[in-house]
Amino acid sequence: MSGTATDVMKRYRNGEIWDFENEMPTLTRDVILGLDGGTTSTLCICIPLMPFSDDLPDPLPVLATAVAGCSNHNSVGETAARETLEQVMAEALSKSGSNRSSVRAVCLAVSGVNHPTDQERILSWLRHMFPSHVKLFVENDAVAALASGTLGKLHGCVLIAGTGTIAYGFTEDGREARAAGAGPVLGDWGSGYGIAAQALTAVVKAHDGRGPQTMLTSDILRTIGLSSPDELIGWTYEDPSWARIAALAPVVVSCAEASDPVANKILQYSVQDLAESVKAVVRRLNLCGQDGNDCFALVMVGGVLAANKRWDIGKEVVSCISKDYPGAYPIRPKVEPAMGAALLAWNYFKKQSENGLKC
């Protein structure tokens, strides 16, 4: 299958493949399922197998989406994770008017896929759900995040900074490298958790007389409804979940915006840490070429990198990376990681077709 940009425009209307002869959506079609399996929810997106053009339609055609709970087997166990996946894919297919026999590929991006054995285990679940001709992919969620910025091409580096952080990159010939993403105990200081943990530490140090006074004390205590730093010990033990601590990151930003030197220092350190993760990946993969000036996509994802009025962490990170690697071009994805996952699978078929292979 191949198609020009004009063909693509002709074949889509309102995000559906359109049967122009009969003025109705085409009912029988090959579809791809892209899934983003997070710790809180799982999103499944069903797209048609689009024509293999370099100019993708804008907006990208979505036949249906479905949302379910957690599908991370580390959190909910294998049986519940499999059931959630089955349910969310069945719902997306049913909403799109398709069924399992229309599925050409499934790409599942999940957090916690760090090793080929994780991949194999999840692949074997999918193999039981679909006929053998269906192409199956299981990736780390960072890979889908990269693809959501590059529209399916695995080339460049993604930096995710939300509750946690990770940098993940690919060369055009498929080599990959990652940095950070090992969790707060192992020093992800640029994550929401890392920023908030440094701020809480600064508050306790100021209270003890081990560090400078900071407006973080009043602002953090007000935010979490405590009256003294002494109560922080009980507060952290009460529920040490990463997201609860990480939710304090915007308080650090507002204190830095109000020129608090301690908050400023924390953010500057976090910016350096995030930039170092990306630079480590770029260096190991030589994404910037021999002279250091080659262009590469730098996909920026996550709440910490969202634009703030005056203290824009994402902008500072890019500026820090650009000093060493001027070819880094930042992309803030317009589509969901689940779409990134679906586009990864589509790109696989596109490459097959370009190489003259049957797909």
Ligand SMILES: Nc1ncnc2c1ncn2[C@@H]1O[C@H](COP(=O)(O)OP(=O)(O)OP(=O)(O)O)[C@@H](O)[C@H]1O
């Ligand atoms: N304006 C902001 N500036 C800095 N940090 C922010 C801002 N808004 C939200 N955050 C932080 O972003 C984090 C949430 O981001 P996001 O929703 O991308 O993460 P997540 O999906 O929960 O985590 P992860 O990507 O690690 O799984 C929270 O820690 C929050 O404190």
